[in-house]
Structures are given as structure tokens and as C-alpha cells.
Amino acid sequence: MDYFNYRGSDLYAEDVAVSEIAKAMGTPCYVYSKATLLRHFHAYADALTDIPHLVCFGMKANSNLAILEVLAEAGAGFDIVSVGELERVLAAGGDPAKVVFSGVGKQRHEMQRALEVGIHCFNVESLAELDQLNAVALDLGTVAPVSLRINPDVDPKTHPYISTGLNGSKFGIAHKDTLMAYRHAASLPGLNPIGIDCHIGSQLTDIAPLLEALDKLMELVASLKADGIALHHIDLGGGLGVPYQEETPPHPSEYMAAVKAKIADTGLTLVLEPGRSIAANAGIFVTEAILTKTNQDHHFVVVDGAMNDLIRPSLYGAWQNIIPVSTAPHDGQVEASFDVVGPVCESGDFLGKARTLRVGAGDLLAVRSAGAYGFVMASNYNTRPRAPEILVDGDQMHVIRERETLESLWALEHRVNR
Ligand code: LLP
Numbered sequence: 001m002d003y004f005n006y007r008g009s010d011l012y013a014e015d016v017a018v019s020e021i022a023k024a025m026g027t028p029c030y031v032y033s034k035a036t037l038l039r040h041f042h043a044y045a046d047a048l049t050d051i052p053h054l055v056c057f058g059m060k061a062n063s064n065l066a067i068l069e070v071l072a073e074a075g076a077g078f079d080i081v082s083v084g085e086l087e088r089v090l091a092a093g094g095d096p097a098k099v100v101f102s103g104v105g106k107q108r109h110e111m112q113r114a115l116e117v118g119i120h121c122f123n124v125e126s127l128a129e130l131d132q133l134n135a136v137a138l139d140l141g142t143v144a145p146v147s148l149r150i151n152p153d154v155d156p157k158t159h160p161y162i163s164t165g166l167n168g169s170k171f172g173i174a175h176k177d178t179l180m181a182y183r184h185a186a187s188l189p190g191l192n193p194i195g196i197d198c199h200i201g202s203q204l205t206d207i208a209p210l211l212e213a214l215d216k217l218m219e220l221v222a223s224l225k226a227d228g229i230a231l232h233h234i235d236l237g238g239g240l241g242v243p244y245q246e247e248t249p250p251h252p253s254e255y256m257a258a259v260k261a262k263i264a265d266t267g268l269t270l271v272l273e274p275g276r277s278i279a280a281n282a283g284i285f286v287t288e289a290i291l292t293k294t295n296q297d298h299h300f301v302v303v304d305g306a307m308n309d310l311i312r313p314s315l316y317g318a319w320q321n322i323i324p325v326s327t328a329p330h331d332g333q334v335e336a337s338f339d340v341v342g343p344v345c346e347s348g349d350f351l352g353k354a355r356t357l358r359v360g361a362g363d364l365l366a367v368r369s370a371g372a373y374g375f376v377m378a379s380n381y382n383t384r385p386r387a388p389e390i391l392v393d394g395d396q397m398h399v400i401r402e403r404e405t406l407e408s409l410w411a412l413e414h415r416v417n418r
Helices: 018-025 034-048 065-073 083-091 108-117 127-140 175-187 208-226 252-266 276-282 312-316
Strands: 004-007 010-013 029-033 053-058 077-080 099-101 121-124 144-151 191-197 233-235 269-272 283-295 298-303 322-324 334-341 350-359 364-367 389-393 396-401
Touching: 010 018, 010 029, 018 029, 018 283, 018 364, 018 389, 018 396, 029 034, 034 053, 034 065, 034 252, 034 276, 034 389, 053 099, 053 276, 065 077, 065 083, 065 389, 065 396, 077 083, 083 099, 083 108, 099 108, 108 127, 121 127, 121 191, 121 233, 127 144, 127 175, 127 191, 144 175, 144 208, 175 191, 175 208, 191 208, 191 269, 208 233, 208 252, 252 269, 276 283, 283 350, 298 350, 312 350, 322 350, 350 364
Parallel strands: 029 389, 053 077, 053 269, 077 099, 099 121, 121 144, 144 191, 191 233, 233 269, 298 334
Antiparallel strands: 004 010, 029 283, 283 298, 283 364, 322 364, 334 350, 389 396
8 A cells, every 4th residue: 555646636645746746846756655665664564573573674675865764763774785875874874783784796895884883784695705704804803793695496486687596596605505604604703693594586476485485594594503503583585576567465464474473483583675565666756748659550658757767667577557647638638558658769768568548748647666676776878867856744745866967967077188
């Protein structure tokens, strides 16, 4: 459930008309709902009050400072993948002690900074990384808390680009190497193995693979204990899907109930890294129709938002719902099955294909489920300034990122003849 609903013929974000936001901020723009964001975070946190847990928002999904601030105030930790994300957490007032650091290629300076600010745990993905982190920790005269990301070889049944837990993926340590890797970690004086983790993929619409991965991790925790290595937490990563189209992913509380039934008696802390399921349906991308055109019976509506703003449709063939900001009919509209395309010079530049819409020049359209992996994946391709981001809270709208200026796009560039 979210807080983007029609009142009469007008789409609202909470208590603010989306058309008013577009009028004030111009298009394209991203609009987020604070109540939706919090609702989705609490769907996890409230289901876990009776077991030790840490919900770390997978902030690669949406890393705007205001979004992080809202979640940090609600008690969230953060799953980071770069020192840049770490600095964002700190800038947003987040608690470094609630940060887990994921990623297959952490650099020395990134490890160093994370150790200095005292993060909760490093999710380590290889033997080489164990050695590198050990060296950095020893140089700083400290001990790094680590969890090993195990590749449980479970098929998440999702898009190949976002499947990460199968053998042959670049991620994690092979399941069969777990004991050896933990023994190695335990032998290094700069490391303290405290947890085990996995992340098998994203946009999972069935919890069976997630629970299968949990079973595998729990077996490993038991064999490690027998080997004298006692762990404190299991981190299941993120991955729960959202309804973009006709998917029916389980509600986080359903997922959590199933996880709790397995983990509750172990006394282990449950760490999670959900990104999409918290942020996706807390955001929309608003764009204005520039014109409609018909090429040999094929209808296009050319909008001012493009693949540089929202790349998921182009990159993954992702389907996101596209709805009118006003359903009131007016003259000049055409009703047809449209490809919704942007102005970028690529045939891959589309936000949606074959969408039945009634639309005319100047009409506003909203692409739904754009709060995760939307703005964060935007680029300046075709010298297009990135869109502003607006956070709605009840009847208030806050500009949480301004539209980029053209000058800023080349501000770091240097001509040779000057
Ligand atoms: N933890 C780790 C280690 C991850 O790699 C990811 C996402 C997450 C947590 C959060 O997963 P989520 O709960 O959001 O599924 N750009 C793609 C999605 C890439 C996901 C990458 N990893 C998309 O737009 O579909």
C-alpha cells in the first residue's frame, strides 16, 4: 500500500496534488512519500520487535540525504557499498554502528574510513579481501568485525543481472569453502568473525529461495560452532520484490514470520538489507508529454523524462506502471496504445511500451514504483541535468534535491585552449 492516490480526477502524493508539485518544480521530477517510506520500513521493523534485529536499508536503492534521515530517525541502519555511501549516512545523521559494508571490491581507503567511524560489520566476499582488511585493521591498531558473504547456490528466479547467489556469480564465497574461509578469518589477528551473510538476488516474488538460503546459513552456523567459531548474527541481505505489474510478492511481515519461525530459538541477531521493498513504491517519476506522433501506425508519446532519468525499463526491460496525473479528459488528447519514449537519441530510450493511454501535449504522466533504483541510477547522458527530488510529508512538500543546472554539468571540465 502507498500514499499515491487519486482524489477525483487528480493524482495526489499524500495530501499534495502532483500537478502542483510539477507546476512548482517543473518536470521531470521525482516525488517521494514519507508516510509510504516509513510504512514499508515498519513492515519489517515492527514484525521483528520480539527478536534481536537490525534492519539496514539497502541505500543503493535511494541515497538522498533526506530519505536516509527519515529512515535513520525511525531506527534504520544502512547497508553500504562504498565510502561515498558511508559519508552520506554520516551526513544524514545516521549511526555508523548500524552500518554493514557490502561489496565485492572494497578499497583500502574505504576500509580504513569504515574502521575509523566504527561500523557494525564488514560483509567480506573473498579470501583476498580478508587479508586486505586484516592488514588495514592491524595498521590502525584495531580489529575489524566481519561476516562472510556465502554464496548459497540458490536460484532466486529473477532477472539474470540481479541474480547474485548462484555458483558462477562474482559475488560471495562458495558454499563449500565456508569452513576454510572462517578458519582463515579466525586465524587473522585483525579480524573478528561475528556473522554470516548472503544476498541471493533482487525483486524476488517468492520467499522460498530466501528461506532455502536461510536454512543453508543456519546449517553453516551450526558447523562453525562445532568448529569453535561462534557467530552472533545472520544477515539475509535484501531482495524482497515489489508489485510492479502483476507480481504478488509476499508482504514483509509474512516473510519475517517465516524467518522468525526458523531463527528465533537460536538467539542469533537477524540483520536484513532491504532496499527496493522499502523505497520503490514510495516514489513516482513525473514527466510531461512534449508531443504525440504516429509512425506507420505506431503511436508514440514523447515525454520530457528519459532513460538518463530512469534507466530500469531500458536496462532490464523492466515494466513500471505509467498513469495520468489527471484523468480529466480535454481536447487534443489521443487515446491509443502508446510507446512512452524520451528525447534521448537511442531507440532503447523508453519508459514503457504499448501502454493504453489518453494523452495529449502538456499532459503529465507518473511512472510508478520509481523510488528505488530510479534517481540513483540517473546520468547526464545527452547533457540532461538530473531531475529534482521532492519529499512529500502530509500537506508539505520539501525539495530534497534541486534540479541540476546546465553549468554544473561541465563545471569540472577544462578547455585546452584557455
Ligand atoms: N544487499 C546487497 C548486498 C545488494 O547487492 C542489494 C542489491 C541489496 C542488499 C538490496 O536489494 P533489494 O532489497 O533492493 O532487492 N538496479 C537493479 C537492482 C540491483 C540490486 C543490487 N543489489 C534494479 O533496478 O532492479
